[in-house]
Amino acid sequence: EEQLVQSAAELKKPGESLRISCQGSGYTFTNFWITWVRQMPGKGLEWVGRIDPSDSYTNYNPSFQGHVSISVDKSISTAYLQWSSLKASDTAMYYCARHYSASSGWFDPWGQGTLVTVSS
Amino acid sequence: EIVMTQSPVTLSVSPGERVTLSCRASQSVSSSLAWYQQKPGQAPRLLIFHASTRATGIPPRFSGSGSGTEFTLTISSLQSEDFAVYFCQQYANWPPRYTFGQGTKLEIK
Numbered sequence: 001e002e003q004l005v006q007s008a009a010e011l012k013k014p015g016e017s018l019r020i021s022c023q024g025s026g027y028t029f030t031n032f033w034i035t036w037v038r039q040m041p042g043k044g045l046e047w048v049g050r051i052d053p054s055d056s057y058t059n060y061n062p063s064f065q066g067h068v069s070i071s072v073d074k075s076i077s078t079a080y081l082q083w084s085s086l087k088a089s090d091t092a093m094y095y096c097a098r099h100y101s102a103s104s105g106w107f108d109p110w111g112q113g114t115l116v117t118v119s120s
Numbered sequence: 121e122i123v124m125t126q127s128p129v130t131l132s133v134s135p136g137e138r139v140t141l142s143c144r145a146s147q148s149v150s151s152s153l154a155w156y157q158q159k160p161g162q163a164p165r166l167l168i169f170h171a172s173t174r175a176t177g178i179p180p181r182f183s184g185s186g187s188g189t190e191f192t193l194t195i196s197s198l199q200s201e202d203f204a205v206y207f208c209q210q211y212a213n214w215p216p217r218y219t220f221g222q223g224t225k226l227e228i229k
Contacts, residue, residue, distance in 0.1 A: 035218075037164075045156075045164065045207055047218040059216050095163055100175075105211020105218060106154035108166035108175060 002026040004034075004096050004111035011117045012086050019082040020114045022096030029077035030054040033099040035107055036070060036081045040092045050099070051079055086118045122146055122210050126221035132229040135198050141224045143191040143208035152212035155184055155193045158223075159204045167206075168193065203228055 007021040022034060036048040049060035053072045060070070069082045079096060094114050097107035123146040133139050143153070151171040156164035166175040168184035171191060181196040195202055208221040 044222045045209070045220040047216075047220070050216065061217060097164075100166070100169065104169070105152060105216065106166060106169040106209065107164075110163040110165070113163055 002098070002109055004098060004109055006094075006096060006111040006114045009115040009117070011119070013120055014086055014088055014118055016086050016118075017082070017084050018086055018116065019080050020094060020116065021078050021080050022111050023076065023078045024098065025077065027098075030074055032101070033103075034070075034072070034079040035097050035099060036068075036079075037095045037097060037107075038064075038092045039095065039113075048081065048094075053077075053079065086116075088118050088120075090116060091118050092116060121217055122149060122212065122219050124208055124210055124219050124221035126206075126208060126224045128224060129222070130225045130227060132227045133198055134229045135200055137198050139195050139198060139226065141193045141195075141206055141226075143186075143193070143221050145189045145191075145210055145212075148188045149210040149212035151187050152210055153184075153186070153191050154209045154211065155182075156207045156209065157202075157204045158207065164207065198226070200228075202226065 005023050030053045033050050033052050035050040038046045048064045049070050051058045051070045058070050072079045097110040100106050100108045125144045127142045153171045155168040158164040172184045183194045203226050205223045205225045207223050
């Protein structure tokens with residue numbers, strides 16, 4: 001079964017750093033881009049950015065660029081979303097998702113989500 | 121940025137009814153449109169891509185249509201498990217700037 005498994009929920013303080021993870025299994029990890037999507041409490045879906053695991057090439061939503069960083073460790077089939085200085089407004093559920101095929105723009109499957117709570 | 125607008129925001133329907141959800145793009149996205157279903161506490165699930173192609177395992181009661189700026193998702197006969205929030209998503213940009221609609225919530229009448 002092709003699946004993405006995300007890391008557990010996090011509770012952090014403003015200004016702290018954080019890295020959450022997304023591990024793929026059941027398929028060749030380097031053949032498919034991974035995308036990250038934010039869902040703030042009770043809100044819709046926002047595309048954060050994506051990475052090509054084969055060469056770590058990234059594209060970011062300009063609204064998130066400079067505030068988050070996406071990376072990958074091919075050796076363990078894992079993608080990461082990272083913040084160096086969290087804000088309260090980063091509180092949200094974050095999903096990773098695989099692009100359906102090598103260069104498609106739609107996403108399947110999705111990870112189960114990682115809830116990030118930033119509060120003093 | 122391409123803005124996706126869904127209507128209605130909320131729809132109250134009875135099981136067995138036929139429903140049509142709308143999604144409008146602020147500029148043409150050709151057929152680069154996907155639909156997702158999200159149930160409470162769950163991740164989104166892909167239903168439709170290329171505006172009208174059902175994803176693997178999606179029942180035939182779900183169908184998508186449209187191109188350019190106007191799209192619809194139709195559920196031919198609502199089942200209890202279909203009450204959820206539905207999002208459309210465009211993937212027409214290069215470099216990518218994927219955007220989602222704000223969602224339509226299907227409620228039980």
